[in-house]
Amino acid sequence: MKKKLSIKDIAEQLHVSKTTISWVLNGKADQYAISKALQRKILKHIEKVGYKPNRMAQGLRTGKSKTIGILIEDISDAFFSTLARRFEEILGKKGYRIVYGSTENNTEITKELIQVFRNHQVDGFIIVPAPGIESTVKELVDEKTPVVFIDRPLSDYDGSCVLVDNFRGTAKAIQHLIDNGYQHIAMVTLSSDQAQMRERERGYQITASEAGMDINVLKIKYHEPKDKAVIQLKNFLNKHKETDALFFATNYLAEIGLETILDLKKNIPDQIGIVVFDDANLFRFFKPSITAIAQPIQSICEQAVQLLFEQLESTSEVSPRIVQLPTSLTIRDSSANRLSKAKIPK
CATH class of the missing domain: 3.40.50.2300 (Response regulator)
Structure with a gap:
């Protein structure tokens, strides 16, 4: 096994002191009046031989572990x-x-x-x-x-x-569904006291209430087994058959939801619209593609x-x-405008 180089080795190779090498590595060369030429020589040699400083030892010397x-x-x-x-x-x-x-x-x-x-x-x-x-x-x-x-x-x-801004991001998404003709929007979220989850629920409730809609929220436990979560969502949709759009508060809840909707053979977006908080690559490739709130x-x-x-x-x-x-709303096929479709003559 090749021996790992030390500061002592570098110092001997360049015929300078270990202290000088250490000052250059720790960014203190100017403070101790080490010439620019010697700094360049040391750094060039270190790069050439591939010396890697021991971060823990370096931390003991400098008080910083980087x-x-x-x-x-x-x-x-x-x-x-x-x-x-x-x-x-x-x-x-x-x-x-x-x-x-x-x-x-x-x-x-x-x-x-x-x-x-x-x-x-x-x-x-x-x-x-x-x-x-x-x-x-x-x-x-x-x-x-x-x-x-x-x-x-x-x-x-x-x-x-x-x-x-979880509140405004959610409010914008719900308003988008409302503007596109969805009249019975439900929310699927976590059973959680986390501040960001509360803000997303508040954005949904206020926006839906101002539009005169009923508030329907399904809360699923964090790390609930997928099979149990699917059953909960199926039961929720069977109870609220009028639901024509779902807003998922996280992308992993949406993955459970999309599987449930496929099991129920519901067509997206003709039978049910979908919007998700937090975009993910799979949503671009899903058929139809899924509208999502993207975090920066x-x-x-x-x-x-x-x-x-x-x-x-x-x-x-x-x-x-x-x-x-701020967040941004990436509009895709899952929240297509129902009003424009209604105007197309049969």
Whole structure:
């Protein structure tokens, strides 16, 4: 096995001190008056021989591990996995790496992962918060560890957060269905107290009520087995036979819903229209294609990193900031205009 190069090896090869190599690698060369020519020579040689600094050892010297801990709800979910990939790209360009884990929106799992990442001396956290972690987050903040929340705020805790406008995004989608002639719109959502889910339900209820429509909401437990969720939706549709459109509050609920609709042999959009909160690639390719609310993933990640680095790079306390981003409605075939079809003579 090829021996891994050390700073000592590099120093001997270039006939300079280990301290000089370390200062160049840690961005302190100018501070210690190391010439630009020597800096270039060292960096060029390091690139040539493929030297990779030991991040943990480097962290012990500098107090920085150049690593960010990212906690998301479920890495298997298309939305969260795409977020993680974008964070890798954005932070990678800044010389940082990420470690991440799935919390399953579970308090104890989240606390355990935070402790694991603390043990690995991550420089900061980007967290999709599970309930009940306020005291753990307060410990991080007391230690001057930067923390930014995404997707939802942490209840009863005032921290920097990047959100999307769930209320207006949902209201726009429901109004789109109403404008296209759907008169009995029901919502399928999670049985959850999460802030973003409450805002989506509020957007549905207010928009449908203002249009004089009945409010019909089916709530399904998080991680409910698919077969049970399908049965619940079938029973719901059999009870509310007048339903001519469904709004799904998440893309994974929509996947269950589309399977149920196919089982019931209902035609989309002639018999039932569909709109989903949170777009996914499969919705473009589904026949018919599925109208969906798209979240600005790139902007979410960029804004979260910006808030994080405001804390990382500041020498004084940074006041918490909340950034709210708009969504966009991608209109496809599943919410086709019923009014225009009604005008076509037979």
